[in-house]
Amino acid sequence: xxxxxxxxxxxxxxxxxxxxxxxxxxxxxxxxxxxxxxxxxxxxxxxxxxxxxxxxxxxxxxxxxxxxxxxxxxxxxxxxxxxxxxxxxxxxxxxxxxxxxxxxxxxxxxxxxxxxxxxxxxxxxxxxxxxxxxxxxxxxxxxxxxxxxxxxxxxxxxxxxxxxxxxxxxxxxxxxxxxxxxxxxxxxxxxxxxxxxxxxxxxxxxxxxxxxxxxxxxxxxxxxxxxxxxx
Amino acid sequence: xxxxxxxxxxxxxxxxxxxxxxxxxxxxxxxxxxxxxxxxxxxxxxxxxxxxxxxxxxxxxxxxxxxxxxxxxxxxxxxxxxxxxxxxxxxxxxxxxxxxxxxxxxxxxxxxxxxxxxxxxxxxxxxxxxxxxxxxxxxxxxxxxxxxxxxxxxxxxxxxxxxxxxxxxxxxxxxxxxxxxxxxxxxxxxxxxxxxxxxxxxxxxxxxxxxxxxxxxxxxxxxxxxxxxxxxxxxxxxxxxxxxxxxxxxxxxxxxxxxxxxxxxxxxxxxxxxxxxxxxxxxxxxxxxxxxxxxxxxxxxxxxxxxxxxxxxxxxxxxxxxxxxxxxx
Numbered sequence: 095x096x097x098x099x100x101x102x103x104x105x106x107x108x109x110x111x112x113x114x115x116x117x118x119x120x121x122x123x124x125x126x127x128x129x130x131x132x133x134x135x136x137x138x139x140x141x142x143x144x145x146x147x148x149x150x151x152x153x154x155x156x157x158x159x160x161x162x163x164x165x166x167x168x169x170x171x172x173x174x175x176x177x178x179x180x181x182x183x184x185x186x187x188x189x190x191x192x193x194x195x196x197x198x199x200x201x202x203x204x205x206x207x208x209x210x211x212x213x214x215x216x217x218x219x220x221x222x223x224x225x226x227x228x229x230x231x232x233x234x235x236x237x238x239x240x241x242x243x244x245x246x247x248x249x250x251x252x253x254x255x256x257x258x259x260x261x262x263x264x265x266x267x268x269x270x271x272x273x274x275x276x277x278x279x280x281x282x283x284x285x286x287x288x289x290x291x292x293x294x295x296x297x298x299x300x301x302x303x304x305x306x307x308x309x310x311x312x313x314x315x316x317x318x319x320x321x322x323x324x325x
Numbered sequence: 326x327x328x329x330x331x332x333x334x335x336x337x338x339x340x341x342x343x344x345x346x347x348x349x350x351x352x353x354x355x356x357x358x359x360x361x362x363x364x365x366x367x368x369x370x371x372x373x374x375x376x377x378x379x380x381x382x383x384x385x386x387x388x389x390x391x392x393x394x395x396x397x398x399x400x401x402x403x404x405x406x407x408x409x410x411x412x413x414x415x416x417x418x419x420x421x422x423x424x425x426x427x428x429x430x431x432x433x434x435x436x437x438x439x440x441x442x443x444x445x446x447x448x449x450x451x452x453x454x455x456x457x458x459x460x461x462x463x464x465x466x467x468x469x470x471x472x473x474x475x476x477x478x479x480x481x482x483x484x485x486x487x488x489x490x491x492x493x494x495x496x497x498x499x500x501x502x503x504x505x506x507x508x509x510x511x512x513x514x515x516x517x518x519x520x521x522x523x524x525x526x527x528x529x530x531x532x533x534x535x536x537x538x539x540x541x542x543x544x545x546x547x548x549x550x551x552x553x554x555x556x557x558x559x560x561x562x563x564x565x566x567x568x569x570x571x572x573x574x575x576x577x578x579x580x581x582x583x584x585x586x587x588x589x590x591x592x593x594x595x596x597x598x599x600x601x602x603x604x605x606x607x608x609x610x611x612x613x614x615x616x617x618x619x620x621x622x623x624x625x626x627x628x629x630x631x632x633x634x635x636x637x638x639x640x641x642x643x644x645x646x647x648x649x650x651x652x653x654x
Binding site for chain 2: 143144187191192195243247248249250251252293297300302304305
């Protein structure tokens with residue numbers, strides 16, 4: 095209940111602060127694409143607690159922003175596909191099994207869909223440029239890939255079946271919009287995304303596990319002002 | 326700095342972790358021999374046997390060593406320890422934490438003691454055998470100049486072996502030649518306890534089969550039928566049989582090995598043993614490998630645990646104990 099109240103307050107804050115800003119608010123749609131970079135445990139590529147063996151991957155994001163001179167709110171939907179580093183994973187088996195037998199790893203990609211809402215703090219526009227900080231909270235659905243490891247002497251030594259997990263997401267980002275004209279602009283943004291998702295591993299004694307999936311996105315895209323006179 | 330930013334924007338959102346993704350579905354005991362360095366000494370350490378709990382990941386090991394006599398006669402030495410087995414890192418390690426048991430005071434002498442064999446499991450094979458009773462410690466000793474097989478009752482609790490009764494010789498099996506390394510073969514004959522042991526009564530060391538009297542433990546039998554195994558033996562020395570389930574492992578310097586004594590195995594199909602097979606170059610070397618025994622690991626490991634001794638280079642000196650994973654058969 096406390097968390098829900100906190101979220102509602104976060105959402106209401108921009109609404110009450112945008113109104114007194116005395117300049118026309120912008121209603122902006124943006125779309126961007128770029129690269130996702132796994133962070134922390136998600137990026138670790140050796141056998142240790144919570145290691146994700148995640149590599150880079152592409153992401154796509156659509157967002158809506160409504161803001162005045164300084165304050166605003168924003169929301170976004172994004173899809174991220176992060177490659178599982180099969181080579182690094184295999185080399186860990188080669189190491190821990192001292193080269194006994196031949197190891198083979200096949201794996202798909204991690205996939206993450208995020209739904210975020212939050213508020214923005216921005217600088218006043220200068221030279222057709224806006225610099226804004228984005229603070230988002232939301233919900234994520236993540237997909238753990240199929241993972242199969244076989245050893246020529248032992249057979250299958252590890253397997254995880256593709257399955258979906260869910261978890262809360264928190265995100266903080268820096269976004270720069272450069273307006274080419276009143277209606278269109280280009281954007282560059284970088285975000286840090288914190289997420290942890292539970293997954294099922296039917297072959298594990300506990301049957302499930304939790305995986306931190308923190309990652310950063312660096313995107314470029316375009317923005318479109320939906321409240322120009324032409325519209 | 327990056328983590329600090331997370332703390333600013335991600336307060337109290339994450340549920341606590343309830344486990345990590347495991348990188349192994351089951352444990353794998355290292356398939357390449359690992360020196361039991363926490364036990365071995367610069368003297369000869371070999372001829373081991375142990376009690377092991379996979380649920381508690383603890384073990385109690387007994388082995389022969391001439392460390393106490395600084396290289397003279399062999400006595401039994403024992404250690405308790407624990408197993409670290411990690412399905413995330415793949416690590417498997419056996420290490421010791423304590424040593425010394427009361428049982429050893431009852432069986433160690435000024436002569437040599439070899440070939441320890443502890444019974445306590447498989448009570449369901451014997452209707453007259455109840456768990457916690459009739460625990461026997463078989464071994465061989467040479468107070469008369471030649472090795473004879475002995476038995477001593479024991480109790481085991483809280484990781485501690487204590488003797489129950491005095492040691493006695495298994496006269497139905499012993500001769501004026503060397504006998505030792507008895508290993509029970511559970512369920513081979515209905516109503517009779519059967520065992521294998523080594524003897525040089527016919528010249529070279531061979532593996533012999535023995536059956537006790539009907540309805541009696543072999544250690545209670547006044548007589549026993551003893552037969553030389555034709556399938557298991559060769560013209561060379563065949564020694565130290567140890568049976569785990571349907572598999573016998575033993576040491577032999579027969580042809581077809583890697584040099585010196587090698588470890589071999591044979592599989593029992595319910596009525597006969599298969600032709601012995603060398604355990605391979607991952608385990609055997611041109612040096613001596615000796616007195617293996619296998620511990621079943623159940624469903625939690627892809628392979629079984631085997632402990633043996635070897636005088637290969639790289640150890641602490643003389644014979645050292647090694648542990649290794651071997652395929653389930």
